[in-house]
Amino acid sequence: xxxxxxxxxxxxxxxxxxxxxxxxxARRRVDEIDADLHDQIAHERAHGTSDRRIALSxxxxxxxxxxxxxxxxxxxxxxxxxxxxxxxxxxxxxxLSLPLLAMLLTDSVAWGPGDFALAGALLVGIGLAFQVAARxxxxxxxxxxxxVALAAALLLVWVNLSLGIIGETGDPADLMYGGVLVVGxxxxxxxxxxxxxxxxxxxxxxxxxxxxxxxxxxxxxxxxPISSVWEILGLNGIFVALFIASALLFRRAALKRPxxxxx
Amino acid sequence: xxxxxxxxxxPLETExxxxxxxxxxxGHATFHGFGLAQSMREQTGSRSLTGHGTLYKALSRLEEFxxxxxxxxxxxxxxxxxxxxxxxxxxxxxxxxxxxLADTAExxxxxxxxxxxxxx
Numbered sequence: 496x497x498x499x500x501x502x503x504x505x506x507x508x509x510x511x512x513x514x515x516x517x518x519x520x521a522r523r524r525v526d527e528i529d530a531d532l533h534d535q536i537a538h539e540r541a542h543g544t545s546d547r548r549i550a551l552s553x554x555x556x557x558x559x560x561x562x563x564x565x566x567x568x569x570x571x572x573x574x575x576x577x578x579x580x581x582x583x584x585x586x587x588x589x590x591l592s593l594p595l596l597a598m599l600l601t602d603s604v605a606w607g608p609g610d611f612a613l614a615g616a617l618l619v620g621i622g623l624a625f626q627v628a629a630r631x632x633x634x635x636x637x638x639x640x641x642x643v644a645l646a647a648a649l650l651l652v653w654v655n656l657s658l659g660i661i662g663e664t665g666d667p668a669d670l671m672y673g674g675v676l677v678v679g680x681x682x683x684x685x686x687x688x689x690x691x692x693x694x695x696x697x698x699x700x701x702x703x704x705x706x707x708x709x710x711x712x713x714x715x716x717x718x719x720p721i722s723s724v725w726e727i728l729g730l731n732g733i734f735v736a737l738f739i740a741s742a743l744l745f746r747r748a749a750l751k752r753p754x755x756x757x758x
Numbered sequence: 759x760x761x762x763x764x765x766x767x768x769p770l771e772t773e774x775x776x777x778x779x780x781x782x783x784x785g786h787a788t789f790h791g792f793g794l795a796q797s798m799r800e801q802t803g804s805r806s807l808t809g810h811g812t813l814y815k816a817l818s819r820l821e822e823f824x825x826x827x828x829x830x831x832x833x834x835x836x837x838x839x840x841x842x843x844x845x846x847x848x849x850x851x852x853x854x855x856x857x858x859l860a861d862t863a864e865x866x867x868x869x870x871x872x873x874x875x876x877x878x
Contacts, residue, residue, distance in 0.1 A: 505810065509810075519817060528810055528814070529840045530791070530841060531792045531810065532790035533840050534791075534793070534839075535792050538796065552806065556806070556807055557809070558809070559806075559812065560810040560811025560812045560814075561809075563809065563811030564811035564815075566815065567811060688808075742814070
């Protein structure tokens with residue numbers, strides 16, 4: 496994690512939330528943050544701050560400013576779009592307040608700034624992806640299908656990062672779920688987000704999840720003290736069911752699509 | 759984030775105006791985003807810098823209120839780095855900052871609930 500890579504991430508975020516705004520307003524914000532990032536890296540390095548600390552500081556500044564970014568965008572865009580983005584950030588902030596509250600009440604929850612940053616980025620990213628998909632969706636079935644698929648993906652990442660699905664927390668076998676998500680993403684790109692192709696992509700994702708469970712059982716992961724056969728099958732079964740439900744919804748969305756008369 | 763009452767400033771905006779006034783008095787009429795965030799960190803003794811969104815939104819609001827003005831730094835001055843947006847207190851901004859600082863000082867001597875600084 497270098498400061499330059501995090502600065503690039505911030506720059507991408509700025510380009511994202513300034514999209515479709517009037518060019519002078521967007522250009523000014525992009526250039527101003529660009530100068531700020533450059534100044535911060537140069538200043539901190541000149542004062543002997545480690546690269547890791549600079550990177551974390553930049554990431555923290557981005558995350559702490561997310562709500563203000565969304566609000567600022569709202570002031571410069573149409574009320575409908577602004578409200579949606581604002582709601583996503585508020586929803587993410589509400590969800591993140593739960594572990595924060597838990598930390599105040601119990602010692603068994605101990606999130607660091609990095610955990611909050613990652614979870615915040617995940618929630619906002621998923622929310623914005625849903626917003627874009629929902630805006631372009633032809634019907635309700637498609638919107639629900641996208642919601643179910645994204646929720647399943649978010650849950651998969653979250654459970655993996657916080658507890659792990661196979662074996663104990665941090666078991667390398669959990670990395671196989673990265674492959675599950677890659678199957679879904681590649682499938683969606685090949686399908687160009689068309690409902691019929693998305694149904695196939697989600698079925699492939701469900702199949703990949705089932706394959707991971709089978710590999711885990713063949714590798715004897717059910718012999719680990721905290722993951723029995725039923726736990727592995729149960730947890731993976733939930734994700735398989737969610738991905739199949741999404742696939743069926745996409746299929747339904749495809750059937751509802753009006754046919755184009757080419758004659 | 760504190761809710762804004764119409765015609766008043768948020769604490770962060772008051773802090774920015776106060777710093778801008780201090781810088782003006784010490785002969786630095788202009789300031790830029792990161793420099794301001796750094797000064798605020800030093801002044802408050804905080805470990806972290808103000809979030810990007812929070813800082814630039816506040817600057818943008820102060821400019822809309824006519825309390826700050828801004829312009830891009832000249833290209834030769836930038837010497838190869840990205841050009842900075844330079845901010846400056848307007849005459850109205852200096853007045854409001856003076857009043858805000860006076861209010862803050864008064865509040866420090868007589869701790870009671872006082873209204874947020876007004877713009878006009």
